Amino acid sequence: MAREQWHNQFDYVISLLGYSVGAGAFIKFPFYCMRNGGGAFLILYIFFTVVGAIPIVFLEMTIGQLSQSGSINVWNMCPLFKGIGVGCAIVGWIFCSYYNIGFVWFMYYFYNSFSNKLPWDNCDNLWNTPTCISNRTFLHNETSSISNSIDHGDLVNVSGLTAAEEFWK
Known part of the structure; x- marks a missing residue:
């Protein structure tokens, strides 16, 4: 050929x-x-x-x-x-x-990403664990925890994975 x-x-x-x-x-x-x-x-x-x-x-x-x-x-x-x-x-x-x-x-x-609710935006899915942290809750709590820890001298302790990390894994 x-x-x-x-x-x-x-x-x-x-x-x-x-x-x-x-x-x-x-x-x-x-x-x-x-x-x-x-x-x-x-x-x-x-x-x-x-x-x-x-x-x-x-x-x-x-x-x-x-x-x-x-x-x-x-x-x-x-x-x-x-x-x-x-x-x-x-x-x-x-x-x-x-x-x-x-x-x-x-x-x-x-x-x-074409769904009405993004699956990695919240912890209301079947794959999420009880220690899941919603992205919105994480951002709000992170800010308030940082301001409280500055006032009280505590370290910020956030345990668990965010909803996006659980969706990935």
């Missing part, structure tokens, strides 16, 4: 962008950037992307196009590196499994 060819170069570039930049990158990148130093992280990220990531991706693309092989068979040109393709396939399978589980959690919470 003959391998399919790209119709034009634009299709190839768009497929590379889709492979390298996922939706998760747009959601998580600002968080990781600010958590790890903001502008200083961004400078190092761009530097290592230009110096490290782009040349390796370019090498992988050129070797793949030259040999017209997949990620497993492309390394047959050097017997020492034969396991790299199999390792990449295994890591890709693990990543896809992990990513799909995260997507299922997202869909589950998204589906439950």
